[in-house]
Amino acid sequence: MNKAKIAALSSIIAASIFCALPAQADDKKPSAYGTLNVVGIGEYEAAPDEAVLNFQISAQEATASAARDKVEAGVSAFLKELSALKLPEGAVIAETLSVSPRFNYKDGKSELAGYQGSRMVSVTLADFTKIGEVTDLAFKSGINEVAGFSYQLKDPKAAQKKARELAIADAKAKAQELADGFEVKLLGPKTMSFELNQGVIMPRTMLMAASMDNSAGSRADYTVDEITIKAQVSVTYNFKAKHE
Missing domain, CATH: 3.30.110.170 (Protein of unknown function (DUF541), domain 1)
Structure with a gap:
């Protein structure tokens, strides 16, 4: 290799090292x-400023129509009692009726035992003093369960x-x-x-799965x-x- 080529190669290597040094220094700098x-x-x-009470009526009967009729009778009676309180529109909501078969199981076989009907009614109150009154009306009408009770902001x-x-x-x-x-x-x-x-x-005191024994006066x-x-x-x- 002649001297000119060696000098040129040396210059390229030196330039490469010179250019890399600042980058190496920058990498180490925080x-x-x-x-x-x-x-x-x-x-x-x-x-x-609102209390929401969820009531449910359930009935077990031999036929689907009997279970349906008993549930609907209880809900209708409850709605009639509530109408006297003059609650705002939308304060009372009756959910869809549900009817389903019940079975007994023995020796690996199922046997129809009847039908169960149920329906939920939700009542929203701005006047908390009416909570007890509404609960009493529910049991009086045939409602047999308080399914939930909570306070909320409107x-x-x-x-x-x-x-x-x-x-x-x-x-x-x-x-x-x-x-x-x-x-x-x-x-x-x-x-x-x-x-x-x-x-x-949720209130500190609740009536959950209350029975008909917890009627007016309690x-x-x-x-x-x-x-x-x-x-x-x-x-x-x-x-x-x-x-x-």
Whole structure:
């Protein structure tokens, strides 16, 4: 190989090394940018303004028509009693009637034992003093089960907004506290996700699967607690070194 080719090759190798060195140095240099993750929690309490009572009547009879008729008679009687309370339209909802066969099983064989009919009636009350009265009317009419009872907010949007605002403020405060502690500057959120707990509460005292023995005169006292609406926001912030 002549001297000219050796000199040219040496120049190329030297240039390659010279160009690679800054890149190698940059790879070892810590980045002035990064991300941090925070979770903000917000809780807002509000007094419930509605009670939802779910009643069910069930009947077991020898024929499907007999089971149906007994259930429908009880529901009709209950609806008639409720009409005297002048509840708002939509406050009372009667679900679809259900009738199904019942079987007894013996020696691996099934035998028709009759039919069971059932129907659910939901009552929404704004006046909590009527809870006991409505329950009494249900048992008087032939309803034989209180299937559920809960308190809720008629329009939860305002309470949900408050909970979200508290969660956002909490996330911002946590992010700023971390940034100050590590002496970096926040650049703004990179990603965000949000969760909300609607907030429905069950009374402390409940009549679950109540029987006809729990008739008028045995009203329970109900403690109305405030509903807690919970919001959670997860945020990833970009940040950079303060003196970058």
